[in-house]
Amino acid sequence: MARIKVKYGQNEIEIDSKDFYIDNESVEQVICNLASFVKDSTNNNVQYEYSCDQVPQTSGILHTLEDVEVHEPEFVKPTYIGKDQIKSKLEVLIRDAFFDQPRTVSEVVAQLREYGWSAVPLDVSKVLTNMAFTHELQKDLKEKRSYYSVVKLLQVN
Template structure:
């Protein structure tokens, strides 16, 4: 299977040989015809809608994203998660805590999964150590039930 890829300015076309049969003798003719069509179509491009409205909306949305502290966009189905070091782990877990993840008791595996959904990959051992240190420093509360350890945000005592 061969691919033909032509690019002219912003326009690009790619054709797989499984779409139709092209032999070596007709290949130059096919490329010449595609190039001619690509040049013709690039001259006649007219948008059906106003691009300025979309551009303004996009710029406004980008302004909102820039206002957010440490804004990160991650689409787990399209990108691979990035590894985080044990030194970075406490700050990432604090971000989860600020987002209310530890409002109810969570296990280490749930925390690892939540980190993965945010685009970060960490070893369960490192997460366990970090959560234990946070519990020791009284940043999180640690409870055990049925041989499972749970971590949750401490509820403030009201006097």
């Protein structure tokens, strides 16, 4: 899965897809192309102009950007996250709409792994249960399995 986000001020472009693959050689060109589209919406001027020619090929564009993270789950061992970090990582999944569909603990653990994080399934289960208890997530029981999803607000007409 490829996920690239280029942000300048309040404007951002994000690509998130399982339909294509970006390797280490082409990621710099993709980021460069995306960066050329980030605009300031207030006056419609390009605020971030970047030319791939500005960066020497030896250093690469990734070294010139802040907060850059490249993760290829099939080639890199995931980083272990402890109990105290699980909730913040689950909040990333919530923000990325992963919980728009009901998910089991094993699906959540697998998705964390796709993001480059490894956690003990029992610890993930405990955090999910706690988040359901505090109404941050909704917990449903189907066929003796727990499913977690975003809390759906009821609209009354």
